[in-house]
Amino acid sequence: xxxxxxxxxxxxxxxxxxxxxxxxxLQGIIGxxxxxxxxxxxxxxxxxxxxxIRQWVTRNSISHGxxxxxxxxxxxxxxxxxxxxLPLIYGAPLFNSFVEAGDLLLIMYFMFLGTLGMALGxxxxxxxxxxxxxxxxxxxVTAADIPLVLAIFSITIQYDTMNIVxxxxxxxxxxxxxxxxxxPLATAAAMLAFLGSMMRxxxxxxxxxxEIPIGPPTEYQSQFLAMLMTNRTIxxxxxxxxFVNLFFGGVALYDSYxxxxxxxFLKTFTVYMWSVFVxxxxxxxxxxxxxxxxxxxxxxxxxxxxxxxxIGN
Amino acid sequence: xxxxxxxxxxxxxxxRMVTPPEGEPFEVDPLKDYFSDAKPRTYPPSKIPxxxxxxxxxxxxxxxxxxxxxxxxxxxMRPLMSPMYDAYRYGVHWRPTPRQSTVFVxxxxxxxxxxxxxxxxxxxxxxxxWVLGVCSCTxxxxxxxxxxxxxxRLDHYIPVDxxxxxxxxxxxALLDAVETLKTRIKEGRGEGANKYAxxxxxxxxxxxxxxKSWDMPDYNW
Numbered sequence: 001x002x003x004x005x006x007x008x009x010x011x012x013x014x015x016x017x018x019x020x021x022x023x024x025x026l027q028g029i030i031g032x033x034x035x036x037x038x039x040x041x042x043x044x045x046x047x048x049x050x051x052x053i054r055q056w057v058t059r060n061s062i063s064h065g066x067x068x069x070x071x072x073x074x075x076x077x078x079x080x081x082x083x084x085x086l087p088l089i090y091g092a093p094l095f096n097s098f099v100e101a102g103d104l105l106l107i108m109y110f111m112f113l114g115t116l117g118m119a120l121g122x123x124x125x126x127x128x129x130x131x132x133x134x135x136x137x138x139x140x141v142t143a144a145d146i147p148l149v150l151a152i153f154s155i156t157i158q159y160d161t162m163n164i165v166x167x168x169x170x171x172x173x174x175x176x177x178x179x180x181x182x183x184p185l186a187t188a189a190a191m192l193a194f195l196g197s198m199m200r201x202x203x204x205x206x207x208x209x210x211e212i213p214i215g216p217p218t219e220y221q222s223q224f225l226a227m228l229m230t231n232r233t234i235x236x237x238x239x240x241x242x243f244v245n246l247f248f249g250g251v252a253l254y255d256s257y258x259x260x261x262x263x264x265f266l267k268t269f270t271v272y273m274w275s276v277f278v279x280x281x282x283x284x285x286x287x288x289x290x291x292x293x294x295x296x297x298x299x300x301x302x303x304x305x306x307x308x309x310x311i312g313n
Numbered sequence: 314x315x316x317x318x319x320x321x322x323x324x325x326x327x328x329r330m331v332t333p334p335e336g337e338p339f340e341v342d343p344l345k346d347y348f349s350d351a352k353p354r355t356y357p358p359s360k361i362p363x364x365x366x367x368x369x370x371x372x373x374x375x376x377x378x379x380x381x382x383x384x385x386x387x388x389x390m391r392p393l394m395s396p397m398y399d400a401y402r403y404g405v406h407w408r409p410t411p412r413q414s415t416v417f418v419x420x421x422x423x424x425x426x427x428x429x430x431x432x433x434x435x436x437x438x439x440x441x442x443w444v445l446g447v448c449s450c451t452x453x454x455x456x457x458x459x460x461x462x463x464x465x466r467l468d469h470y471i472p473v474d475x476x477x478x479x480x481x482x483x484x485x486a487l488l489d490a491v492e493t494l495k496t497r498i499k500e501g502r503g504e505g506a507n508k509y510a511x512x513x514x515x516x517x518x519x520x521x522x523x524x525k526s527w528d529m530p531d532y533n534w
Contacts, residue, residue, distance in 0.1 A: 031401075035399070038396060040395075040396045040401065041399050041402045042399070042402060043401050044402065047374075047375070047404060050371050050375040050404065053368075053371045053375075054368075054372050054374075054375040057371065057372075058439050058440070058441075059356035059439070059440045059441055059506075060356050060439055060440050061439060062412075062439070062534055209408065213409030213410050214409045214410055214413070217413075218410050219412055220412065220413070221412040221413055221439045222439045225412075
């Protein structure tokens with residue numbers, strides 16, 4: 001503890017702050033894309049900022065108990081945890097605050113932590129819609145996690161490590177070193193699983209306002225909801241960054257900061273857009289449909305990825 | 314028969330003895346034990362005026378409408394989501410639950426049965442909150458002015474910020490009302506939630522006068 005670098009806390013806070021801003025801008029852009037696909041003009045780009053501030057300054061709020069408080073905290077810990085244990089920019093100390101403290105297993109845990117927190121929090125709210133949405137959400141997230149875990153096992157065997165920094169390091173040099181080219185099957189399985197965890201159509205039945213309203217956060221209001229909204233801005237970015245790190249070579253530190261950030265935005269934006277393009281093109285699955293879908297192609301691709309890597313080794 | 318059903322409906326709200334697995338039976342009074350009987354209180358605006366002005370601007374520019382069709386006027390709200398009117402570009406969104414909404418659009422006539430739901434939903438919304446009364450029916454009863462089970466003036470039961478006249482008003486009128494509401498909020502005049510808390514007894518007396526089967530707590534937290 002004596003040699004703990006306290007600057008790291010500041011670095012982590014900066015990382016989260018910057019990511020919140022990036023997430024809000026991205027939300028605005030995606031809202032705009034969704035609107036244009038539907039032939040609407042759509043929200044203003046800065047609308048997510050106003051929504052978030054408005055939600056934080058609500059005057060009163062209702063609590064349903066301790067777990068109701070802790071639900072959004074768990075959720076935020078899930079999003080923020082992934083963010084600070086990931087090497088956002090490979091080699092830059094500012095965006096690598098706690099990377100050596102955790103590995104891929106911890107990240108996988110954090111990805112599920114938020115969902116479990118919401119299950120407990122939404123459960124204590126006592127609303128039947130929360131309970132039914134939690135069962136649907138957990139079923140779908142678990143189904144989507146199976147191909148993802150297979151893909152991650154596959155690349156763990158391939159690189160013989162669970163340390164993300166080492167995995168990113170192994171992909172440096174040329175774009176042909178990316179996992180995308182060295183292990184395309186694992187990438188395919190993981191990118192299909194990625195769709196399931198982004199809460200966009202066709203896998204958004206859990207949170208869709210038109211379905212059982214509005215899923216686990218039915219009873220969440222005021223600052224509780226604001227906390228969840230803050231998490232919703234950082235969680236997709238954190239997850240996208242995990243995929244960029246594992247499959248698309250991460251973001252290396254170039255000589256010019258401008259170039260580094262450009263690559264960062266380009267990579268995260270492209271991977272994020274994958275879920276948006278699928279989202280605007282396909283209608284919504286019911287939970288039993290989506291579970292069956294995940295248990296079909298992504299699962300088979302995931303198993304094949306492990307087989308090929310094992311044979312190759 | 315009707316009386317029997319009536320009693321059956323409220324059976325789970327009556328006092329009863331419950332025996333837990335431990336064995337010691339205890340009495341449960343659902344309306345007292347399951348619901349808070351605290352009264353609403355007023356929440357003053359921020360003490361720093363420029364900050365409150367900024368908050369009000371945010372509140373005005375990000376309006377979450379409670380998507381609860383209470384009358385025939387609710388049909389005029391749906392076109393606002395379509396490419397023709399696209400209210401999203403004015404910062405108007407729809408939320409499926411009163412907990413997350415700020416603007417309650419009462420779409421036309423309110424029968425006594427609906428009024429009960431309107432009151433419940435309104436009280437479950439978190440302040441500051443605003444109400445739009447659509448159609449003549451919310452203003453003076455409209456064509457139902459002498460109906461036996463329809464209320465005439467909505468603002469006797471919950472505070473209303475903006476009324477929209479017409480039978481039916483067009484979606485443009487609704488958009489215009491939203492803009493009017495925005496100006497009111499920005500000027501700091503949208504204090505309906507505090508008004509409701511201040512005149513709580515008066516509103517409750519009015520509500521109890523028309524809602525005979527009062528099977529809910531006094532204030533729906």
